[in-house]
Amino acid sequence: MKSNVGGIDRVLRVVVGAVLLGLAAKGIVGWWGWLGIVPLLTGLVGFCPLYPLLGLNTCSLKKAKRVDQ
Template sequence: MNANVGTIDRTLRVLVGAVLIGLAATGTVGLWGYVGVIPVLTGLFSFCPAYALLGLNTCGLKK
């Protein structure tokens, strides 16, 4: 499992996921807000299965 999520992408995923989870926990949005777990996990592990399927990579160039 090679990393395919870059630093900026990781940061945005974790932030957006945390906001969605927070909104769901406070009842501002419905239970669908817990889908924020997915971007948090993909950000923490630096791997996105959808990117792998589509051949995308936001990581910097390997030296």
């Protein structure tokens, strides 16, 4: 499993997920608030299974130098 979620994206996912879970735990929002587990987990793990299907990747990869032979 290759990382495909970048830094800012990861932070936003963790924050949004935690806020949704907190609101759901306090009863402020309905059952859908428990869906906050999805962005929280994808942010913590660094992989979003939907991104490859959509052709997205927010993770900045270091480019290897090409060596001509």
